[in-house]
Amino acid sequence: MNRYTAPLTDLRFALYDVLGADAQFARLPGCEAATRDVIDAVLDEAAKFAEQVLAPLNQSGDQEGCTFDAAQHTVRTPKGFKEAFRQYVDGGWIGLTAKEEFGGQGLPETLGAALKEMIDAANLSWGNYPMLSHGASSALEHHGEDWQREVFLKPLVSGQWTGTMCLTEPHCGTDLGLLKTRAEPLPDGSYAVSGTKIFITAGEHDFVDNILHLVLARLPDAPAGVKGISLFLVPKFKVGKDGSVGERNAAVCGSIEHKMGIHASVTCVMNFDAAQGWMVGEPNKGLAAMFTMMNTARLAVGLQGLGLTERASQNALAYARERLQMRALSGAKCPEKPADPLLVHADVRRMLLTQKAFAEGGRLLGLYAYLHEDVARHATAADERERAQALVSFLTPIVKGMLTEAGIECTYHAQQIFGGHGFIVENGMEQYARDARITTLYEGTTQIQANDLLGRKVMQLKGAGLKHFLSEIGAFCAQHASHAELAEFIGPLSAAAREWGTLTQEIGQRATADIEEMGAAAYDYLFYSGYVALAYFWARAVAAAQASAHSADFKQAKRLTARFYYARILPRTQAHLAAIRSGAATLLDMSDAQFG
Ligand SMILES: Cc1cc2nc3c(=O)[nH]c(=O)nc-3n(C[C@H](O)[C@H](O)[C@H](O)COP(=O)(O)OP(=O)(O)OC[C@H]3O[C@@H](n4cnc5c(N)ncnc54)[C@H](O)[C@@H]3O)c2cc1C
DSSP: OOOOOOOHHHHHIIIIIISOHHHHHHHSTTOTTOOHHHHHHHHHHHHHIIIIIIGGGHHHHHHHOOEEETTTTEEEOOTTHHHHHHHHHHTTOTTSSSOGGGTSOOOOHHHHHHHHHHHHHHOHHHHHHHHHHHHHHHHHHHHOOHHHIIIIIHHHHHTSSEEEEEOOBTTBSSOGGGOOOEEEEOTTSOEEEEEEEEEEETSSOSSOSOEEEEEEEBOTTOOSGGGGOEEEEEESEEEOTTOOEEEEOSEEEEEEOOOSSOTTSOEEEEEEEEEEEEEESSTTOHHHHHHHHHHHHHHHHHHHHHHHHHHHHHHHHHHHHHOBOSOOTTSOSSTTSSSOBGGGSHHHHHHHHHHHHHHHHHHHHHHHHHHHHHHHHHOSSHHHHHHHHHHHHHHHHHHHHHHHHHHHHHHHHHHHHTGGGGGSGGGSHHHHHHHHHGGGTSSSOHHHHHHIIIIIIIIITTTHHHHHHHHHHHHHHHHTTTOGGGHHHHHHHHHHHHHHHHHHHHHHHHHHHOTHHHHHHHHHHHHHHHHHHHHHHHHHHHHHHHHSSOOHHHHHHHHHHHHHIIIIITTHHHHHHHHHHTOSHHHHSSOTGGGO
């Protein structure tokens, strides 16, 4: 047990039947190459890579972990990891979505997301190495100078080098305004970067010769706080403007962390001691540049939650079919066997259906966000690009927060379905639960996603993305208002969408009177929003399945999962609503001393 089969049927259903991604690509300039034939070929080959190369390394990688050589400051990744990376590069996967001018294949990000879900399901730890490179590439593409794109971006896209993201310091994680790393200008236009960064994923490893660290640091005259942060590219081996690779830079791994999960994804303390670096973007505007990378990474971490949900649910379902325990309450379902399979028991089905609802609904939410990223980049009309961008930016904290929290819930359900065997290492379920835990912590904790959603995306930006999303839900409900077979979903969905709008206004009014109300509401508002968004995608899934050429069983399974979602998961919104309406006082009235 510890299997993984890429969910190709559901991925195709999501891309073609629900989202119409192929039709979108056909009309978006620059995406035309992504025809159905190409998409199908990419999905099939990606599935093989995930199932046959990465999945078999997941458990062994967890058990072996990464090894640090303190004398050489080097890291050895688990057996097979380096070779898998080589295969990934040779197969052209690493540059799948990068622009052709930088050596990529220029395919849509939506397709990259489908690939990423499979990678994360197969081997979350391994997936972190290319994920960081992808983030570094997008920061360089958007904020780098021409020579930097030539010298640094191309080797990232080709997989010759990899990238990192160096934000966190011992005293600052969430609050980057506190960071102390310094950058002094040098006569040749480069900078001497000094400081310590902690928790740096893929900071040192044995996949490639050179590693490009994107480091947040302060110039000598920088203002305090987030307005005084700049972004620097600091290579492991120095690189000149002409691309020549020089001596070892003073950017070294001091130690690696021992962690609860993702053992095969190395987490480094990085020491920069007047290391040579190059500024990326403008002075004191580093955080904006880093946000390009962080937003890419936040959506990507959402997919990690989704991948784990999918893999855990596949194993739990297989186990529930095989394991015989007790009889169904209404009498034996398999009288020829000594007991019935776990699958007959209502509460086991609750857990399996929860996983199915989050996996398939979450897939739609994630791919929808990525599809709008493609629209935001490629649409010809400015207003269409603007609308798509507003939607992506609004949905990013929901994708990240909701899909990772669902990943935790669903990997726990998988363990529970395995009973005591879920606690035993060799069965693999406890690894999923351990690996899932990090996804709600890095790339901004769930609380930070919640603050971003309510504070920035809804309040500060006047809810532009929310308005677009609600009007889309409204249009969908209107379109299907007379469709009897959808009535059980359309009524509750339009009521939930109306309530979402009213609730947002209520919070806005309360926060105007007392800003603490916003912080007190944010967490519940994130979940409330996530559950309503998933309700929208479940209604769309039923409508799309109905109109598709899929089998009657497939259509019925979509309907029954949607019915389960609306009956047993969507009502969670009401608990969040009540918590929000209870106001900030229940959280703030107790004095610090009274906490005990
Ligand atoms: C395995 C691993 C890999 C990582 N990889 C990288 C990497 O590659 N690069 C990198 O730069 N960093 C990386 N990180 C760091 C990670 O992003 C941070 O740990 C994370 O952002 C949280 O920061 P912190 O740990 O300092 O927690 P803190 O900022 O101290 O937060 C502690 C708690 O307080 C809450 N909190 C803080 N502020 C608020 C607020 N305003 N409102 C509500 N709640 C709040 C947080 O949600 C959290 O629950 C990694 C961490 C780990 C463990």
